[in-house]
Amino acid sequence: MNDFLCPKCEEHIRVGDNIIFKIKNSKKQSALLLLSPQIGNYTSIKHPSFEIQNGEYLEFYCPLCNAPLMSDIDKNLANVILQDETGKCHDVYFSQIVGEQSTFTTDGESVQAAGHDAGKYTYFKIGDKFRKYF
Numbered sequence: 001m002n003d004f005l006c007p008k009c010e011e012h013i014r015v016g017d018n019i020i021f022k023i024k025n026s027k028k029q030s031a032l033l034l035l036s037p038q039i040g041n042y043t044s045i046k047h048p049s050f051e052i053q054n055g056e057y058l059e060f061y062c063p064l065c066n067a068p069l070m071s072d073i074d075k076n077l078a079n080v081i082l083q084d085e086t087g088k089c090h091d092v093y094f095s096q097i098v099g100e101q102s103t104f105t106t107d108g109e110s111v112q113a114a115g116h117d118a119g120k121y122t123y124f125k126i127g128d129k130f131r132k133y134f
């Protein structure tokens, strides 16, 4: 099972089959959003009273330490740490824009892209920007 960790506090944000985030919409309203731990699965769960529009920019936060998860690579991409069964860590970047399907997984050596909007971030190349995990 892959675990997901906050890059700031390094606590577990995956519980069962969900990764739990705190989000804010463009009206600065807060809510909890659950995402699938499967890379490339874009189903999400939220309370029906919390409205989000397609194309809206959401801010993702760690539900534990409240740190913004916006990556330093692109403000559209949030960053979390994936820890695989062997204990190896990877950085995962995913779009904070509603409906935009782009996810990147990197161990600092190679990048795997998923989602049909991944091509939007074509500058995404292996470089010194990435943390290396060994």
Ligand SMILES: [Zn+2]
Pocket (backbone or CB within 6 Å): 006, 007, 008, 009, 010, 011, 062, 063, 064, 065, 066, 067
């Ligand atoms: Zn945190």
